[in-house]
Amino acid sequence: MSQNYLKVKGLSKKFGNVVALNNFSLEVARGELVTLLGPSGCGKTTALRLVAGLERQDSGTIFLESRDLTLIPAHHRNMGMVFQAYSLFPNLTVAENVAFGLQMRKVDRSARIKKAHELLDLVGLDSQSARFPHQLSGGQQQRVALARALAFEPEILLLDEPLSALDAQVRSNLREEIRRLQLSLGTTTLFVTHDQEEAMSISDRVGVMNEGRLEQIDTPDDLYNHPKNVFIANFVGLMNQVSGTKTGKSVSVFGANLKVKNEVVTDGRVLVYIRPEFVELECTESDADAKVISRLFLGSVSQVICQLNDGTIVHSLLSSRMSAEFAPGIRVKIRVNEDEVLVSNG
Amino acid sequence: MSLVVQESGKANSGAPSTRGATIHPALLTFIPLLPFILIFGFFFIYPIAALVYVSFLSNENTFTISNYVTAFSKPYNQGFWNSVKLGLLSALMGAIPGAIAAYFLEIKGSVKIRRVIAALNGVLANTGGVPLAFMFTAALGIQGFITVALKYVGIDLYANQFSLATFSGVLIVYLYFQLPLMIIVFSPAITSLRKEWREAASNLGASRSKYWRHVGLPILFPSFLASFLLLFASGFSAYATVNALTVGNFPLTPLQIGGLLDGNVSATQLHLGKALGVVMIVISALAVVPYLLIQRRVARWTS
Numbered sequence: 206m207s208q209n210y211l212k213v214k215g216l217s218k219k220f221g222n223v224v225a226l227n228n229f230s231l232e233v234a235r236g237e238l239v240t241l242l243g244p245s246g247c248g249k250t251t252a253l254r255l256v257a258g259l260e261r262q263d264s265g266t267i268f269l270e271s272r273d274l275t276l277i278p279a280h281h282r283n284m285g286m287v288f289q290a291y292s293l294f295p296n297l298t299v300a301e302n303v304a305f306g307l308q309m310r311k312v313d314r315s316a317r318i319k320k321a322h323e324l325l326d327l328v329g330l331d332s333q334s335a336r337f338p339h340q341l342s343g344g345q346q347q348r349v350a351l352a353r354a355l356a357f358e359p360e361i362l363l364l365d366e367p368l369s370a371l372d373a374q375v376r377s378n379l380r381e382e383i384r385r386l387q388l389s390l391g392t393t394t395l396f397v398t399h400d401q402e403e404a405m406s407i408s409d410r411v412g413v414m415n416e417g418r419l420e421q422i423d424t425p426d427d428l429y430n431h432p433k434n435v436f437i438a439n440f441v442g443l444m445n446q447v448s449g450t451k452t453g454k455s456v457s458v459f460g461a462n463l464k465v466k467n468e469v470v471t472d473g474r475v476l477v478y479i480r481p482e483f484v485e486l487e488c489t490e491s492d493a494d495a496k497v498i499s500r501l502f503l504g505s506v507s508q509v510i511c512q513l514n515d516g517t518i519v520h521s522l523l524s525s526r527m528s529a530e531f532a533p534g535i536r537v538k539i540r541v542n543e544d545e546v547l548v549s550n551g
Numbered sequence: 552m553s554l555v556v557q558e559s560g561k562a563n564s565g566a567p568s569t570r571g572a573t574i575h576p577a578l579l580t581f582i583p584l585l586p587f588i589l590i591f592g593f594f595f596i597y598p599i600a601a602l603v604y605v606s607f608l609s610n611e612n613t614f615t616i617s618n619y620v621t622a623f624s625k626p627y628n629q630g631f632w633n634s635v636k637l638g639l640l641s642a643l644m645g646a647i648p649g650a651i652a653a654y655f656l657e658i659k660g661s662v663k664i665r666r667v668i669a670a671l672n673g674v675l676a677n678t679g680g681v682p683l684a685f686m687f688t689a690a691l692g693i694q695g696f697i698t699v700a701l702k703y704v705g706i707d708l709y710a711n712q713f714s715l716a717t718f719s720g721v722l723i724v725y726l727y728f729q730l731p732l733m734i735i736v737f738s739p740a741i742t743s744l745r746k747e748w749r750e751a752a753s754n755l756g757a758s759r760s761k762y763w764r765h766v767g768l769p770i771l772f773p774s775f776l777a778s779f780l781l782l783f784a785s786g787f788s789a790y791a792t793v794n795a796l797t798v799g800n801f802p803l804t805p806l807q808i809g810g811l812l813d814g815n816v817s818a819t820q821l822h823l824g825k826a827l828g829v830v831m832i833v834i835s836a837l838a839v840v841p842y843l844l845i846q847r848r849v850a851r852w853t854s
């Protein structure tokens with residue numbers, strides 16, 4: 206994918222003396238769904254609002270292909286935005302809300318109402334078109350907001366935690382629906398969330414943010430398997446942290462010597478980061494590393510939770526068939542099924 | 552629904568065998584409301600009914616409409632006209648600048664400024680009657696300090712027939728409490744405007760003015776109308792301020808009623824005063840009609 210549709214370069218933004226965004230750069234290809242993921246307060250919303258034009262950057266540029274949007278006001282940017290909640294106009298019907306963008310673009314009444322019905326049909330709410338927003342559930346309201354943001358065929362769709370106010374079931378349904386719509390309409394989309402499962406499940410690429418900076422942007426697979434640093438490793442997916450001893454480019458943990466992926470760590474006692482699926486267990490009587498404390502059955506796989514002799518908790522992800530023997534109380538030996546690991550001085 | 556009613560009916564029809572006496576279920580729901588109904592009847596329905604009754608009595612306590620004939624002729628018809636005009640004008644002159652002031656205070660004002668203004672408004676909106684009239688007389692009366700100070704610099708307020716006892720004089724004094732009152736009652740409506748609506752509108756391509764036309768003003772309008780009505784009512788019926796300011800001889804209905812009921816009252820005066828009161832009630836009730844009409848439309852989109 207050539208990543209040159211939306212080009213954001215060196216955006217910085219301070220609120221008073223709080224640095225909300227620090228030299229933030231991002232490129233998004235046409236038709237791509239990119240998610241900004243990060244803990245609360247890391248600057249995700251600020252990044253999105255700068256792209257939308259709802260906030261003015263201190264420095265940096267925003268381009269859409271060759272068009273410089275940096276100084277263009279929000280209402281001329283042609284970007285559809287879905288907010289966290291409560292953004293529908295309460296005095297307009299559902300259909301009027303969806304048609305609003307077209308009305309502002311002077312599309313005549315019959316054409317815009319027709320388009321509104323089309324979009325409402327896409328999100329499964331055409332039957333509600335004559336109702337008012339307060340008569341809909343939270344999930345329905347967000348669907349309408351999505352239809353409204355798409356109705357005028359925006360250059361970019363911007364979503365700021367659109368699912369965070371909804372309950373779990375509605376949330377996972379709607380996130381699949383957003384992805385389905387996005388793919389079928391081919392709308393270039395920038396999605397913001399603090400929920401890593403949400404980010405990993407629907408994105409072409411995920412950008413992990415921390416303290417106003419973009420730490421790493423990659424496909425969900427690469428991000429999970431090749432996190433650039435410890436922050437990302439911890440933030441994306443479940444990660445074990447156990448202590449080991451580092452000498453030069455290798456680290457010894459659970460009696461094995463593994464290669465160290467990251468360099469800037471001093472020798473001696475370090476924390477070693479291992480994914481649960483690389484932790485293998487073996488029943489033993491004599492030289493046990495840990496004791497099983499519980500086993501969570503998750504269907505085809507199970508998670509076995511062990512406690513090391515020093516008290517550290519280690520998660521192991523095994524096929525349910527293989528994990529059946531690891532009942533609570535059983536003593537086990539741990540083997541790491543990975544050659545290269547991330548370490549830190551903890 | 553009907554099922555629940557049937558069941559509660561059944562439960563009650565079963566009661567006599569164990570208890571002896573039974574109370575109809577409809578009556579049961581009525582009992583908790585009784586204190587309210589009593590108070591409402593005693594302090595609201597009864598006085599109005601008595602007022603209406605007396606307003607139709609002649610000197611000999613027979614039925615007559617002559618009180619109303621008098622009420623609608625000079626000088627009382629003028630009193631109504633002046634009172635309505637004063638109510639409307641002081642409401643309009645308070646409501647529009649007050650609404651704009653409320654907007655800038657709530658949206659642009661700092662927390663500190665908002666707090667100071669709110670405290671000030673609380674005092675000003677409740678300053679009425681004799682103290683307010685005294686304040687204005689002390690400032691802008693013939694011997695008021697501003698009048699005197701202006702005379703020193705060569706401006707004679709009273710050369711141009713200015714007087715606090717005229718219609719425009721009274722209007723100015725009324726604004727003194729109408730404006731703060733508007734800011735107080737209208738501010739909550741302003742704060743109920745969500746930032747998301749403004750931002751969503753601009754995202755969807757609406758300029759600032761289009762946001763106001765299609766979203767902001769339609770949402771604020773019912774509250775504006777309700778606030779306007781409140782201001783109208785307070786201007787229409789204010790008595791003490793204008794009484795003190797004009798020494799009671801200004802053709803406004805509340806003053807005329809006061810004059811009729813003051814001192815040695817003849818039956819004719821008493822009955823006429825009551826008739827004027829009834830007309831005031833009718834005018835106030837009519838003023839609520841446009842609000843109710845708007846409210847019915849708005850009820851569809853508010854929860």
Ligand SMILES: Nc1ncnc2c1ncn2[C@@H]1O[C@H](COP(=O)(O)OP(=O)(O)O)[C@@H](O)[C@H]1O
Pocket residue numbers: 220221223224225243244245246247248249250251252
């Ligand atoms: N309007 C604002 N005024 C002051 N500080 C703000 C404002 N918006 C955001 N911030 C601050 O900027 C930082 C980043 O905020 P935000 O972009 O909302 O983070 P996120 O969406 O990732 O939770 C936070 O520390 C936040 O407190």
Ligand SMILES: [Mg+2]
Pocket residue numbers: 249250251366
């Ligand atoms: Mg946010």
